[in-house]
Amino acid sequence: MPVPFSLEQQVAIAAVRRACALTTTVFNKLVAGETLVKGDKSPVTVADFSAQAVINTILSHAFPDDPIIGEEDSADLRAPTKESELLRSRVVELADEILVQPPLFFPRGVDEDEVVVGGSGERPEWGLGRRWGAEALLKAIDRGNYAGGRLGRMWTLDPIDGTKGFLRGGQYAVCLALLVDARVELGVIGCPNLPQITNDSGGDNKGALFIAVRGHGARQLPLSPSALSTQVRVNMPHLALHDLSFLESVEKAHAALDTNARVAARIGVRGAPVRMDSQAKYAALVRGDGGGGVYLRLPVAGGGKGGNGGYQEKIWDHAPGSLLVEEAGGVISDSRGRPLDFGLGRTLGENFGVVAARKEVHAQVIEAIQAVLAETEGEAEGEGTAVRTVPNFWLR
Numbered sequence: 001m002p003v004p005f006s007l008e009q010q011v012a013i014a015a016v017r018r019a020c021a022l023t024t025t026v027f028n029k030l031v032a033g034e035t036l037v038k039g040d041k042s043p044v045t046v047a048d049f050s051a052q053a054v055i056n057t058i059l060s061h062a063f064p065d066d067p068i069i070g071e072e073d074s075a076d077l078r079a080p081t082k083e084s085e086l087l088r089s090r091v092v093e094l095a096d097e098i099l100v101q102p103p104l105f106f107p108r109g110v111d112e113d114e115v116v117v118g119g120s121g122e123r124p125e126w127g128l129g130r131r132w133g134a135e136a137l138l139k140a141i142d143r144g145n146y147a148g149g150r151l152g153r154m155w156t157l158d159p160i161d162g163t164k165g166f167l168r169g170g171q172y173a174v175c176l177a178l179l180v181d182a183r184v185e186l187g188v189i190g191c192p193n194l195p196q197i198t199n200d201s202g203g204d205n206k207g208a209l210f211i212a213v214r215g216h217g218a219r220q221l222p223l224s225p226s227a228l229s230t231q232v233r234v235n236m237p238h239l240a241l242h243d244l245s246f247l248e249s250v251e252k253a254h255a256a257l258d259t260n261a262r263v264a265a266r267i268g269v270r271g272a273p274v275r276m277d278s279q280a281k282y283a284a285l286v287r288g289d290g291g292g293g294v295y296l297r298l299p300v301a302g303g304g305k306g307g308n309g310g311y312q313e314k315i316w317d318h319a320p321g322s323l324l325v326e327e328a329g330g331v332i333s334d335s336r337g338r339p340l341d342f343g344l345g346r347t348l349g350e351n352f353g354v355v356a357a358r359k360e361v362h363a364q365v366i367e368a369i370q371a372v373l374a375e376t377e378g379e380a381e382g383e384g385t386a387v388r389t390v391p392n393f394w395l396r
């Protein structure tokens with residue numbers, strides 16, 4: 001059976017690879033180069049904008065009719081201030097430096113699964129091999145302003161997911177997904193700092209790219225393009241409960257890590273949690289890295305309806321990761337076991353967190369979450385002052 005969306009796959013892989021080359025350059029030049037004063041967020045800002053400019057330029061040339069839901073917009077680059085002007089010129093220079101590189105061509109082969117192996121087969125008509133300049137690149141960034149919705153074909157992009165991880169020199173990911181009628185059909189995740197081989201410390205082995213096509217499995221390939229970049233299939237390993245660990249955010253503000261610990265204890269998970277920024281967690285999950293058998297992201301306390309200060313998860317933070325999980329043999333839902341809805345617009349609405357795991361484990365985790373939350377609720381009522389993890393109606 002021919003693999004669907006094969007042109008989309010080629011374009012998405014090329015776009016994510018080029019964006020990862022850009023973010024790696026920015027990190028080496030600006031973050032590791034110690035031009036950074038502590039707390040300065042500018043490198044990540046520069047990298048976010050320019051990576052979105054690169055990917056949107058490529059997408060809008062390859063698929064001019066497809067709308068894009070991207071995390072960033074160009075407002076900060078258009079302000080009539082010196083700072084904004086400086087930021088703009090750095091973004092334009094970086095993006096053009098990547099786009100001007102001539103299209104790579106590797107002869108393409110097909111493996112026994114009829115999966116494309118080898119080159120990224122880039123084409124000049126994808127906007128490659130030339131510079132675009134400020135106006136075109138700012139416009140490209142703003143192609144990401146689409147509101148999303150239930151119907152039609154659209155892309156969703158997180159040019160750098162895990163901005164905190166990026167600045168730490170830790171995990172971050174360039175994430176792109178194609179949605180058709182609110183269903184993720186294709187997901188590509190570039191992880192420049194993730195070893196290609198599990199449990200390897202990095203070195204030459206660093207830089208992995210993950211691709212999932214609905215109905216056609218999940219695959220990994222090296223992030224750097226080469227004629228030999230064969231795709232290998234990824235299947236989530238079966239892990240016994242006591243052998244696995246929870247994968248969770250590094251940032252306490254992004255997930256209720258204390259609740260995770262209680263859920264883990266309740267189902268007998270002994271391994272210490274594995275903390276990692278970004279959708280690299282989904283990649284680690286599907287490979288079973290470090291015993292990671294469950295990705296758990298529960299909203300933190302407060303904020304009334306939905307908790308988490310009213311924070312709503314963004315579709316670009318989960319779209320490609322969710323398909324990766326499903327195609328690697330796992331299940332993903334919110335913490336009540338409901339499917340994630342990518343048709344609500346730019347956010348997942350009031351979805352109450354994300355739980356991903358193999359099927360058997362997934363059901364147990366959902367049950368344990370409900371039990372732990374009921375307990376928390378009881379404690380909160382008993383003590384009167386304790387912080388509530390979630391509002392009452394979550395438990396209905």
Ligand SMILES: Nc1ncnc2c1ncn2[C@@H]1O[C@H](COP(=O)(O)O)[C@@H](OP(=O)(O)O)[C@H]1O
Pocket residue numbers: 071158160161162163164248249250251253254255276277278279308311313314317
């Ligand atoms: N209060 C909050 N709760 C949950 N997620 C949040 C959050 N505030 C920001 N985020 C999202 O968490 C993402 C990072 O997730 P993780 O903690 O898994 O690394 C961020 O992506 P960006 O880094 O692209 O902005 C951001 O979209």
Ligand SMILES: [Mg+2]
Pocket residue numbers: 158160161162316317
């Ligand atoms: Mg993100």
Ligand SMILES: [Mg+2]
Pocket residue numbers: 048071158159160161162163
């Ligand atoms: Mg981001």
Ligand SMILES: [Mg+2]
Pocket residue numbers: 071163
């Ligand atoms: Mg962000």
